Amino acid sequence: MEWETVIGLEIHAQLATNTKIFSGASTAFGAEPNTQACAVDLALPGTLPVFNESALRMAVMFGTAIDAEIGKVSVFDRKNYFYPDLPKGYQTSQLFYPIVGEGHIDIELEDGTTKRIGVTRAHLEEDAGKSLHEEFTSQTGIDLNRAGTPLLEIVSEPDMRSAEEAVAYVKKIHALVTNLGICDGNMAEGSFRCDCNVSVRYKGEELGNRTETKNINSFRFIEKAIKGEVIRQIDILEDGGRITQETRLYDADKDETRSMRSKEEANDYRYFPCPDLLPIVIDDEYIDTIRKALPELPDVRRSRFVDTYQLSAYDAGVLSSYKPLSDFFETVTTVSADAKLSANWVMGELSKHLNQHDTDIKNSPVSALQLGGLLQRIKDNTISGNIAKKVFEAMWNEGGSADEIIEAKGLKQVTDTGAIEKIVDEVIANNQKQVDQYTAAEPDKRGKMIGFFMGQVMKASGGKANPGQVQGLMKQKLDALC
């Protein structure tokens, strides 16, 4: 019998509003503790929530983008539980009438096919505060700045059958919410986090008991956590055990999940409609206006990149996944007039530097205009691709335009035939042994051997000699000796 993995995901996307879902306090990240927690967020007696118009609009944007039914009447409910970072003793959420109903999203699988993943619903709710356990010995510190930050919880159908499918789905949702501008997508800061419901079963049989692994905050950890959890469950079942339905935590350092609390006991939230908030009623006109104003969605952008720029499906997928990246690429392409070269540089040298310095493309020290200018100089043969990497390095560290750096560092490519010929002659004269080997070799082996001489010339010219010219001249001179 073959095991089958069944995965459903709950994604919490923090909505990019200026203020909390029910109060006028700021949601900016990184403020001093409790400086953005007002009387409503602290649940002081006598305060009442007032719903944020932007949070509603953003939720409806998401719903229209995944082709979902929008709840024209949606209702807030109270989810009751006690924890010090939840001052009200309940989380205001939506259980019975969510703002976004059933929708779907298509993911691309490795074999090039697409698979439709159902979105069960998406509802609005508020985030809790943060508990800081480490700093104090016998007490816990509470920071309520995050309390009341609007979240859109996006619940999928249990449609995914592998960790890879789950990651593809999460990346798709991430691309969508960041493209819509309704979430900044910053996983490290917790703006976008994922709970994974995982179970295994013999193919074709009924669903097994599932576990929920909470708050995973990177694509890689989602994949690792699911894979580890699947192995753990299969081991238990094959040893004749049973899976306990429970909440687990992923420990990235140990690369394993561990039990957090038994869900059977904790899952008694006694939901009821929140009497402090009236039903939210919207009409078709409101929804249509939002639908018409939707920006270009990642899937559309991806097809456009393939059609307009002749990019590969893979390149187009990467470059359309994050709006700031897409915009950057398009600006570079406009300046350089070479989409392929631009794609290679944005996904290669630039992404490498951004990763190494843990920097978002929005804060890239090299602007799209600078990079585009650099690529122009490759295109017009002012510099070679290798020298361009040096110019890029200088640009990254010290700023300046490509032309300024090329000028200041004297990196302009040598295309003067006389100058190149002089170096070629020197290299031939100084490497008699290799020349002898070349002339002695079978003609069809010589092509490979020329690489050595090329390297010597490039080295001698400080990388500035035009490689095409060097190759032609070198071959001509060496063959003349044979």
Place this chain on the structure above:
Amino acid sequence: MALNRTDVEKIAHLARLQIDESSVPEYATNLSNILDLISQMQSIDTSDVEPLAHPLDAVQRLRADNITENNQREHLQTVAPSVESGLFLVPKVIE
């Protein structure tokens, strides 16, 4: 529907209410009566009735997404029993 002692204790625990051992039977009876009343109401045919989310016949007003509440930490923390470095301090809650 009759609630037993365990049900009452569980409900009290979930609501973090401390109740007298001796008053559990009374709570059990009262809460069971409420549930009976609800069962009675549920026997009515409501298929033509729109679900009611709120007794007020009104819709939620929306607030513009502008920051109106500025930092009042010092003032708000005057009612807190214990604070340090801007954090509210509570008994240790980690398991």
